[in-house]
Amino acid sequence: AQSVTQLGSHVSVSEGALVLLRCNYSSSVPPYLFWYVQYPNQGLQLLLKYTSAATLVKGINGFEAEFKKSETSFHLTKPSAHMSDAAEYFCAVSKIQGAQKLVFGQGTRLTINP
Amino acid sequence: EAGVTQFPSHSVIEKGQTVTLRCDPISGHDNLYWYRRVMGKEIKFLLHFVKESKQDESGMPNNRFLAERTGGTYSTLKVQPAELEDSGVYFCASSQGDTKLSDTQYFGPGTRLTVL
Numbered sequence: 369a370q371s372v373t374q375l376g377s378h379v380s381v382s383e384g385a386l387v388l389l390r391c392n393y394s395s396s397v398p399p400y401l402f403w404y405v406q407y408p409n410q411g412l413q414l415l416l417k418y419t420s421a422a423t424l425v426k427g428i429n430g431f432e433a434e435f436k437k438s439e440t441s442f443h444l445t446k447p448s449a450h451m452s453d454a455a456e457y458f459c460a461v462s463k464i465q466g467a468q469k470l471v472f473g474q475g476t477r478l479t480i481n482p
Numbered sequence: 483e484a485g486v487t488q489f490p491s492h493s494v495i496e497k498g499q500t501v502t503l504r505c506d507p508i509s510g511h512d513n514l515y516w517y518r519r520v521m522g523k524e525i526k527f528l529l530h531f532v533k534e535s536k537q538d539e540s541g542m543p544n545n546r547f548l549a550e551r552t553g554g555t556y557s558t559l560k561v562q563p564a565e566l567e568d569s570g571v572y573f574c575a576s577s578q579g580d581t582k583l584s585d586t587q588y589f590g591p592g593t594r595l596t597v598l
Binding site for chain 1: 524
């Protein structure tokens, strides 16, 4: 079985500050890991994914995440927050190889303060 | 290229009524998924089609939910009769189905269903 825990349903940072969104996973098999973002009134958009190649994964809009097997974590970071980063972020896990269902965390709503 | 589209964007119905949600995947995508997010909770998997066949329907909550994908193109999800606990946002996603690599799922904007 697989599961995902996102620590903090709401995170607030100042514009220009570091963004850190936490994700821990549980999986009995080697996982693939994903971060999706949902902007208001839009669908989920893939930010980045880990597929067992490089442990540090770079995504769109300046985001990156590091896969740490020993800590079962896949935290999302961005060095400098922008107002446009305000959205809800979802961490997800799947089994490897091919088309597999995603198991999501609860989501973290990110607010950027001017 | 058009993305995943869903119709309607919002639906408000009364308990006991029937509602049908539609999803049009990205052209050429064999895989189609339905997910649901009940307010305040995580997005949960409902089922997965490969072309017109149900590959995995382990997430379907009960027999009031019926999903179809005739011809392997668009899909419908019918709820009959609807109950209060069915309220939430229903997402559809599609993917190409690369068996060797990770398979990116592309999501639609969702249908917000409210059952009164």
